[in-house]
Amino acid sequence: MTTSPEVTGRGGSSQGRLLPAPVSVALGWASLASLVLLALFGLWGAPPDAVQGDAQRIMYVHVPAAWLAYLAFGVTAVASILYLWPRTRSTVWDLIAGSSAELGVLFTGLTLVLGSLWGRPVWGVWWAWDARLTTTAVLFFLYLGYLSLRRIPASPETRGKRCAIAALIAFVDVPIVHLSVNWWRTLHQQATVFNPQLNPEIHGVMAFTLWLGVLAFTILYVYLLDKRYRLAALEEGQEERELETAIAERVADATAPTPAEPTVGATP
């Protein structure tokens, strides 16, 4: 109650921000501008695909979303290692790992949905048991479990260590899943349906739009990561302050006995 407004959001070891506020604002505008540009190029600038027609335009957001998902999970893994490494242990890395994993799950989900939307007109099915699709689906559930683990209330140290280990166990599984699914879908089949979106022969406006998408989504990722981190840090500061207030109230209650009643056998 006596906390001054300046102290807000600066509790504990995790300082409120990942990036300075002006940088964050600039990133926000940059991601908005690049996304608008991407929409213009993706919907009108780039020519329709010779084979797939307009459906191919989904690739301008599908590929960047997939890239972002992998980037986000990579950041989670690196942040988890940095948390576990005693010299670099800091709540900052734990919060970055959690924030990035959340974005990763969001964009993995988006990748799967966008892929389905594209698959229906082009492949004729919403879902195919393609190696990459299957790996992505498993990845989605792997990190969904990690996020559930994060939501369990625990002290920052307990949560940090437990979640960092869980993130690394999950990360190690990704190549094994990929390998097994690859074998499974290629061992007995003549040809696997293959995403043709990254054909080396695409060029010109289409390739530019694709790279623009990757750039726009990457900026968006950094912006969202900063925002999500700030939220997580504020939440943590809030919890700490609530705890302190509760303790202070208890102490006040115990040290100041109510004057109406006589104290019985109070020990100093």
Add this chain to the structure above:
Amino acid sequence: MTLLSELWLVTAKDLRIEARSRVTLAQVLPFGLIVLILFAFALDPDRGLLPKVAPGLFWVAVLLAALLAVSRAFSIEQANSARDGLRLSGLDAGAMFLGKALAVALQLLALEVVLGLGVVLFYDLTPKAAEVLVPAAVAATLGLAAAGTLYGVLAAGLRVRETLLPLLLLPVLAPVMLGATRAFEAGLGLNGSAGEAWPWVELLALFAVIYTTLGFLAFGPLLEEA
């Protein structure tokens, strides 16, 4: 004490608890058999599908039973603060992990023998190529037990562990499910020749080695936190 004797101490303790409580025998095993019967309801036996897809169904049943076995392995540490006792015992954390994983693996292997008999009886399948099936089953079981024990301790002591464990564990076990099923299919001649099983057995062994190593390293810190 050596690592091996410490390991065996933990395994023997868990197996002794099982011998006295018979939870795996009386609850997990019948559960696995019911799952096999449920598959027969789902895929009408008259259509002749069951023997063809038997390896997959067998491993799904094993996977579900393994979830229960892992839960059980850590719920026995919950009562009477047994986990604190384990922590204070001075045993090496890596040995504890290996001991618990071995106890789970031995129980799962026994379970697989019975469920295998169930598959042979219920699904009208002729067993063959034991030289492929046995190594595949052993490698898969070690992987299941190692990953299961690792996630078991991760979720141990949490109020939501019953619901969290399957979500955490099943996606991780996807390669085991795939590898064991394909190896069994190849071994039984349902899909390719017996020789095609070996890459899968190697994958299962790789999985088991990786998760045993991870568990060996991570068990100590996780037990402290639980």
